[in-house]
Amino acid sequence: MSRASALLSLQQIDDRIATLIADIASAEAALRGDPELDRLRAAEAAAQEEHRTRGSGAKLAELEAASLQARMRELDRRLYSGTVRNPAELMEMQREVDVLRAKLSTAEDEALELMVQVDGALERLRSASAAVATREAQRNDAMDPLRARLATLTAERDVLDAERDALRAETDPADLSLYARIAAHRRPAVTGLAGDFCAGCHMPVSNEERRAVRTGSGLTQCANCDRILAP
Numbered sequence: 001m002s003r004a005s006a007l008l009s010l011q012q013i014d015d016r017i018a019t020l021i022a023d024i025a026s027a028e029a030a031l032r033g034d035p036e037l038d039r040l041r042a043a044e045a046a047a048q049e050e051h052r053t054r055g056s057g058a059k060l061a062e063l064e065a066a067s068l069q070a071r072m073r074e075l076d077r078r079l080y081s082g083t084v085r086n087p088a089e090l091m092e093m094q095r096e097v098d099v100l101r102a103k104l105s106t107a108e109d110e111a112l113e114l115m116v117q118v119d120g121a122l123e124r125l126r127s128a129s130a131a132v133a134t135r136e137a138q139r140n141d142a143m144d145p146l147r148a149r150l151a152t153l154t155a156e157r158d159v160l161d162a163e164r165d166a167l168r169a170e171t172d173p174a175d176l177s178l179y180a181r182i183a184a185h186r187r188p189a190v191t192g193l194a195g196d197f198c199a200g201c202h203m204p205v206s207n208e209e210r211r212a213v214r215t216g217s218g219l220t221q222c223a224n225c226d227r228i229l230a231p
Protein backbone atom coordinates (compact mmCIF):
# COMPACT_ATOMS: atom_id res chain seq x y z
CA MET A 1 0.00 0.00 0.00
CA SER A 2 1.39 3.41 -0.95
CA ARG A 3 1.77 6.07 1.70
CA ALA A 4 -1.12 8.06 0.21
CA SER A 5 -3.34 4.94 0.09
CA ALA A 6 -2.54 4.22 3.73
CA LEU A 7 -3.62 7.75 4.67
CA LEU A 8 -6.76 7.35 2.54
CA SER A 9 -7.64 4.15 4.44
CA LEU A 10 -6.97 5.92 7.71
CA GLN A 11 -9.27 8.75 6.65
CA GLN A 12 -12.06 6.31 5.80
CA ILE A 13 -11.72 4.69 9.21
CA ASP A 14 -11.61 8.10 10.96
CA ASP A 15 -14.77 9.22 9.13
CA ARG A 16 -16.62 6.01 9.96
CA ILE A 17 -15.56 6.28 13.62
CA ALA A 18 -16.79 9.90 13.76
CA THR A 19 -20.18 8.79 12.42
CA LEU A 20 -20.29 5.90 14.90
CA ILE A 21 -19.48 8.19 17.83
CA ALA A 22 -22.38 10.48 16.88
CA ASP A 23 -24.75 7.51 16.44
CA ILE A 24 -23.66 6.02 19.78
CA ALA A 25 -24.23 9.36 21.51
CA SER A 26 -27.74 9.67 20.08
CA ALA A 27 -28.61 6.04 20.96
CA GLU A 28 -27.36 6.63 24.52
CA ALA A 29 -29.37 9.84 24.78
CA ALA A 30 -32.49 8.05 23.50
CA LEU A 31 -31.98 5.30 26.12
CA ARG A 32 -31.49 7.84 28.90
CA GLY A 33 -34.59 9.89 28.22
CA ASP A 34 -37.18 11.04 25.75
CA PRO A 35 -37.68 14.82 25.46
CA GLU A 36 -40.92 14.28 23.52
CA LEU A 37 -42.30 12.10 26.33
CA ASP A 38 -41.25 14.76 28.88
CA ARG A 39 -43.08 17.37 26.82
CA LEU A 40 -46.24 15.23 26.61
CA ARG A 41 -46.15 14.55 30.37
CA ALA A 42 -45.84 18.28 31.07
CA ALA A 43 -48.81 18.92 28.75
CA GLU A 44 -50.81 16.26 30.60
CA ALA A 45 -50.00 17.87 33.97
CA ALA A 46 -51.06 21.27 32.62
CA ALA A 47 -54.33 19.79 31.30
CA GLN A 48 -54.92 18.20 34.71
CA GLU A 49 -54.39 21.53 36.43
CA GLU A 50 -56.69 23.32 33.99
CA HIS A 51 -59.42 20.72 34.54
CA ARG A 52 -59.06 21.05 38.31
CA THR A 53 -59.19 24.87 38.25
CA ARG A 54 -62.20 24.97 35.94
CA GLY A 55 -63.88 22.29 38.05
CA SER A 56 -63.64 24.37 41.24
CA GLY A 57 -64.81 27.48 39.36
CA ALA A 58 -67.89 25.63 38.14
CA LYS A 59 -68.54 24.25 41.63
CA LEU A 60 -68.47 27.76 43.10
CA ALA A 61 -70.86 29.04 40.44
CA GLU A 62 -73.26 26.17 41.20
CA LEU A 63 -73.16 26.94 44.92
CA GLU A 64 -73.82 30.62 44.19
CA ALA A 65 -76.86 29.72 42.04
CA ALA A 66 -78.15 27.32 44.69
CA SER A 67 -77.87 29.95 47.41
CA LEU A 68 -79.73 32.54 45.29
CA GLN A 69 -82.42 29.95 44.64
CA ALA A 70 -82.79 29.25 48.37
CA ARG A 71 -83.10 32.95 49.16
CA MET A 72 -85.69 33.38 46.44
CA ARG A 73 -87.75 30.42 47.68
CA GLU A 74 -87.68 31.80 51.20
CA LEU A 75 -88.82 35.21 50.01
CA ASP A 76 -91.56 33.65 47.86
CA ARG A 77 -92.75 31.65 50.84
CA ARG A 78 -93.03 34.77 53.00
CA LEU A 79 -94.64 36.72 50.17
CA TYR A 80 -97.49 34.22 49.77
CA SER A 81 -97.76 33.11 53.38
CA GLY A 82 -100.27 35.86 54.19
CA THR A 83 -98.32 37.04 57.22
CA VAL A 84 -97.27 40.27 55.51
CA ARG A 85 -100.23 42.50 54.75
CA ASN A 86 -98.73 45.95 54.37
CA PRO A 87 -98.97 46.73 50.59
CA ALA A 88 -95.77 48.80 50.59
CA GLU A 89 -93.89 45.94 52.27
CA LEU A 90 -95.41 43.41 49.86
CA MET A 91 -94.36 45.54 46.89
CA GLU A 92 -90.86 45.81 48.26
CA MET A 93 -90.71 42.03 48.71
CA GLN A 94 -91.97 41.46 45.18
CA ARG A 95 -89.31 43.83 43.87
CA GLU A 96 -86.68 41.87 45.78
CA VAL A 97 -87.93 38.61 44.27
CA ASP A 98 -87.63 40.11 40.78
CA VAL A 99 -84.06 41.24 41.45
CA LEU A 100 -83.17 37.81 42.82
CA ARG A 101 -84.77 36.06 39.83
CA ALA A 102 -82.66 38.12 37.42
CA LYS A 103 -79.49 37.40 39.44
CA LEU A 104 -80.35 33.70 39.57
CA SER A 105 -80.83 33.57 35.82
CA THR A 106 -77.40 35.15 35.27
CA ALA A 107 -75.79 32.84 37.84
CA GLU A 108 -77.35 29.76 36.24
CA ASP A 109 -76.18 30.79 32.78
CA GLU A 110 -72.68 31.32 34.14
CA ALA A 111 -72.67 27.96 35.94
CA LEU A 112 -73.78 26.25 32.72
CA GLU A 113 -71.09 27.99 30.68
CA LEU A 114 -68.47 26.94 33.24
CA MET A 115 -69.67 23.33 33.11
CA VAL A 116 -69.22 23.39 29.32
CA GLN A 117 -65.66 24.62 29.88
CA VAL A 118 -65.06 21.80 32.39
CA ASP A 119 -66.20 19.29 29.76
CA GLY A 120 -63.79 20.83 27.24
CA ALA A 121 -60.94 20.67 29.75
CA LEU A 122 -61.75 17.03 30.51
CA GLU A 123 -61.67 16.26 26.79
CA ARG A 124 -58.22 17.87 26.48
CA LEU A 125 -56.99 16.02 29.58
CA ARG A 126 -58.12 12.68 28.13
CA SER A 127 -56.39 13.32 24.84
CA ALA A 128 -53.19 14.47 26.61
CA SER A 129 -53.21 11.29 28.74
CA ALA A 130 -53.78 9.16 25.65
CA ALA A 131 -50.80 10.82 23.92
CA VAL A 132 -48.60 10.05 26.96
CA ALA A 133 -49.75 6.41 27.00
CA THR A 134 -49.09 6.00 23.26
CA ARG A 135 -45.62 7.51 23.53
CA GLU A 136 -44.78 5.35 26.57
CA ALA A 137 -45.85 2.22 24.72
CA GLN A 138 -43.77 3.21 21.67
CA ARG A 139 -40.79 3.90 23.88
CA ASN A 140 -41.10 0.55 25.66
CA ASP A 141 -41.21 -1.21 22.29
CA ALA A 142 -38.17 0.73 21.08
CA MET A 143 -35.98 0.05 24.14
CA ASP A 144 -34.79 -3.47 23.26
CA PRO A 145 -33.98 -2.71 19.61
CA LEU A 146 -32.26 0.48 20.77
CA ARG A 147 -30.08 -1.43 23.24
CA ALA A 148 -29.22 -3.95 20.52
CA ARG A 149 -28.34 -1.12 18.14
CA LEU A 150 -26.10 0.50 20.74
CA ALA A 151 -24.28 -2.80 21.27
CA THR A 152 -23.74 -3.23 17.51
CA LEU A 153 -22.47 0.33 17.09
CA THR A 154 -20.12 0.01 20.05
CA ALA A 155 -18.74 -3.30 18.78
CA GLU A 156 -18.10 -1.80 15.33
CA ARG A 157 -16.37 1.19 16.89
CA ASP A 158 -14.11 -1.12 18.95
CA VAL A 159 -13.10 -3.06 15.83
CA LEU A 160 -12.38 0.17 13.93
CA ASP A 161 -10.44 1.64 16.86
CA ALA A 162 -8.17 -1.41 16.75
CA GLU A 163 -7.82 -1.16 12.97
CA ARG A 164 -6.97 2.51 13.24
CA ASP A 165 -4.35 1.85 15.93
CA ALA A 166 -2.74 -0.85 13.75
CA LEU A 167 -2.74 1.37 10.67
CA ARG A 168 -1.29 4.34 12.56
CA ALA A 169 1.42 2.12 14.06
CA GLU A 170 2.70 1.19 10.63
CA THR A 171 2.46 4.72 9.19
CA ASP A 172 5.30 7.24 9.22
CA PRO A 173 4.64 9.75 12.06
CA ALA A 174 5.49 12.63 9.68
CA ASP A 175 2.75 11.42 7.28
CA LEU A 176 0.33 11.20 10.21
CA SER A 177 1.04 14.73 11.32
CA LEU A 178 0.72 16.07 7.74
CA TYR A 179 -2.65 14.29 7.47
CA ALA A 180 -3.76 15.66 10.86
CA ARG A 181 -2.69 19.18 9.95
CA ILE A 182 -4.64 19.18 6.66
CA ALA A 183 -7.65 17.36 8.18
CA ALA A 184 -7.89 20.09 10.81
CA HIS A 185 -9.08 22.57 8.18
CA ARG A 186 -9.95 20.54 5.06
CA ARG A 187 -12.19 17.51 4.78
CA PRO A 188 -11.49 15.18 3.16
CA ALA A 189 -7.76 15.71 3.69
CA VAL A 190 -6.89 12.89 1.30
CA THR A 191 -8.55 12.91 -2.08
CA GLY A 192 -8.23 11.29 -5.46
CA LEU A 193 -7.78 12.64 -8.97
CA ALA A 194 -10.84 13.35 -11.08
CA GLY A 195 -9.29 13.08 -14.54
CA ASP A 196 -6.67 15.82 -14.68
CA PHE A 197 -8.14 17.61 -11.69
CA CYS A 198 -7.90 17.47 -7.91
CA ALA A 199 -11.14 15.83 -6.71
CA GLY A 200 -11.07 18.11 -3.66
CA CYS A 201 -10.85 21.59 -5.18
CA HIS A 202 -11.38 20.75 -8.89
CA MET A 203 -8.29 22.66 -9.98
CA PRO A 204 -5.99 21.09 -12.58
CA VAL A 205 -3.08 18.94 -11.44
CA SER A 206 0.07 18.99 -13.59
CA ASN A 207 1.20 15.96 -15.62
CA GLU A 208 4.25 15.57 -13.48
CA GLU A 209 2.26 15.62 -10.25
CA ARG A 210 -0.32 13.17 -11.61
CA ARG A 211 2.50 10.78 -12.55
CA ALA A 212 3.95 11.15 -9.07
CA VAL A 213 0.54 10.38 -7.53
CA ARG A 214 0.17 7.19 -9.60
CA THR A 215 3.69 5.85 -9.39
CA GLY A 216 5.54 7.76 -6.71
CA SER A 217 6.36 6.37 -3.31
CA GLY A 218 6.20 9.80 -1.66
CA LEU A 219 3.23 12.00 -0.85
CA THR A 220 1.98 14.50 -3.44
CA GLN A 221 -0.18 17.45 -2.38
CA CYS A 222 -2.48 19.53 -4.55
CA ALA A 223 -0.68 22.80 -5.31
CA ASN A 224 -3.95 24.67 -4.91
CA CYS A 225 -5.71 23.22 -1.85
CA ASP A 226 -2.89 21.37 -0.12
CA ARG A 227 -4.81 18.10 0.01
CA ILE A 228 -2.88 14.84 -0.20
CA LEU A 229 -3.58 13.21 -3.56
CA ALA A 230 -4.17 9.46 -3.55
CA PRO A 231 -4.11 7.25 -6.65
Ligand SMILES: [Zn+2]
Nearest residue numbers: 198201222225
Ligand atom coordinates in the same frame (compact mmCIF):
# COMPACT_ATOMS: atom_id res chain seq x y z
ZN1 LIG B 1 -6.92 20.56 -4.67
